[in-house]
Amino acid sequence: MATVRLLSDSEAEAIPAVKAVFDDIRATRKSDFVNNFWRGLANDPVTLKRTWESLKQVMTGETALPPVVQEMIYIAVSTANGCSYCIHSHTAAAKAKGMTEAEHAELLAVIGLAAQTNHLVTAMQLPVDPAFLVES
Amino acid sequence: MATVRLLSDSEAEAIPAVKAVFDDIRATRKSDFVNNFWRGLANDPVTLKRTWESLKQVMTGETALPPVVQEMIYIAVSTANGCSYCIHSHTAAAKAKGMTEAEHAELLAVIGLAAQTNHLVTAMQLPVDPAFLVES
Amino acid sequence: MATVRLLSDSEAEAIPAVKAVFDDIRATRKSDFVNNFWRGLANDPVTLKRTWESLKQVMTGETALPPVVQEMIYIAVSTANGCSYCIHSHTAAAKAKGMTEAEHAELLAVIGLAAQTNHLVTAMQLPVDPAFLVES
Amino acid sequence: MATVRLLSDSEAEAIPAVKAVFDDIRATRKSDFVNNFWRGLANDPVTLKRTWESLKQVMTGETALPPVVQEMIYIAVSTANGCSYCIHSHTAAAKAKGMTEAEHAELLAVIGLAAQTNHLVTAMQLPVDPAFLVES
């Protein structure tokens, strides 16, 4: 049903460059589960490795933002971009990292409000207030 | 240059329903500054009031998420929706509420990564892993 | 500033296939004004002609929807797609075709609400109610 | 399958703030049917109430635009934002409010054309004609 094949564990094992990434995903996440995103990307070991290393760099280890906040930002972008798979996977991740029901509800409220004011602003074609353009 | 007129302070003063909202914006924000968003919406006092009260309800007072996190979520949605005015105004707001340069940089990194994986997932048309569909 | 050249009237006159479309635009709209959209498309006379004839077929003559309603739908799509030029040109067209200030205000209110509920629905990943799936 | 629970009627009955909104939805629409959108939002009674009251204010009672036109604008925005649930529910609503097959067909034609010209304009990065920037 996808436009690419999803590699099984045995197929992934057979390609050293894929196996190396899958092993690192499992070690980093301390879980045996490798989700479909990586199984689809595995058709292209170079993109698989680059994407995983980018995610690992930004989303793990020492981060400026709490991991649960990163996941909420991820949900916000995925919602505006309409990526169903991403909304499911990052909502699951946010919950696993401690997002409470109240935080989830507020996240949705903020996303909804932002979308509303984005569209109102765009339809009105408002000029940016000079106060917002101060050199940072 | 906008598709609606931006009401000046004297015009706003002259319409009681607009004046009431502008007064509340100023009192709530403890600032005399009323930005163009409200001056454009003021052409429709009913939408002005509804929009301000929605924002006030979600973004002020007791919130589940820290105000600076709400602003970062707002920036994320506004970026994905391509709203230039909104990105400027909410980046200014986030900085005013304490977003550090390191947090801003990480916010951008997460937004960029999310957009990349959103598009990769969509182009591959991946099925959602059953593990992400557990009843909440 | 555009990524293509905008053809002047004298340049347009010199290319018969472009001249024919510009003449028809002027005759159909009963106005000498040819806006930048057509001057940019004129670099490709085949796309110019196809696009004009499509617009003429859908938006002029006998239509199922009143012309002002067509323009409001156009504004709605252009807003969601973030096309600044299109919002300006179709808001001008809607006003010229009789859109009142109250209708404009309500159009914006509906666009804003729709965007808000679109994003809420997407973030919740709601299944479509069976009642909405009745065979038309 | 959703990222939030959909409240059943008995669950909704048990929360006074939710029951009050569901009762008003049923009374306003003169129908016992409460669709999934409200059942998902019911996890957050404050957002449920705010969203319902916003929709009720804009989309019911005295409106500047005919209800069927409001629904068509809703479909246009939902299409550009790619919200499948919203397209289904508002197409059903538009039909219930009298949208004919000819109007539906023309709505789709206008949406399609608008998307095409939106993308052409954006790819060409056209400057807005001064004639469209006249102060309203």
Added chain:
Amino acid sequence: MATVRLLSDSEAEAIPAVKAVFDDIRATRKSDFVNNFWRGLANDPVTLKRTWESLKQVMTGETALPPVVQEMIYIAVSTANGCSYCIHSHTAAAKAKGMTEAEHAELLAVIGLAAQTNHLVTAMQLPVDPAFLVES
């Protein structure tokens, strides 16, 4: 499940304007298969004909770009617009027209990178370098 009926072959045969387009699709593509896109559009023979003739003009016969490149551009736009049906149909078309697995993988990598840099640029609200604005 669609918001319009999908016309069967016998229904299409019964409407001369639809039959003519279906016949031309089959003759042009040298295949008896008519996919759901045309069966849905067939509810509106005028839009069916206009859409088919536009596609035929741009995507068949003498083209400036190789057909497989046209299909890859189609996939890129469809991905950014989140059109699942379109991604499936044009990925199938691209493969049929010779897109290799390596090209498909690179197409996805470019789409992903473009989305990432699009969002980074938008979040930073960068001014266009004068060097990119040279009159073409």
Added chain:
Amino acid sequence: MATVRLLSDSEAEAIPAVKAVFDDIRATRKSDFVNNFWRGLANDPVTLKRTWESLKQVMTGETALPPVVQEMIYIAVSTANGCSYCIHSHTAAAKAKGMTEAEHAELLAVIGLAAQTNHLVTAMQLPVDPAFLVES
């Protein structure tokens, strides 16, 4: 006017991690010109380096697709995502890499058509034909 500072050459020189990337950009592109995208990203040397190395990996050296085709795909995504800066910079790049006027015109025509059919398909909520779902 941007939401981040754009680093000048002397500022970039003073940060070794930034200088290293700018030097590599100049060496790889055989040009002294470093555009604003990199000057904005330079506020975050880690994201600067990751982004440059990703672009370098995908868009330079041995590629499966001709460089000019990669640029055209980039323009297609940037158009659908509404990134003005990106459309300007990648249109300039595509021209520099040999995109002819006829190819540019056809690129725009395909982007426009794709947007139109994307929106028509989405508004109709068409089910994917089984023929498009064959296991790859």
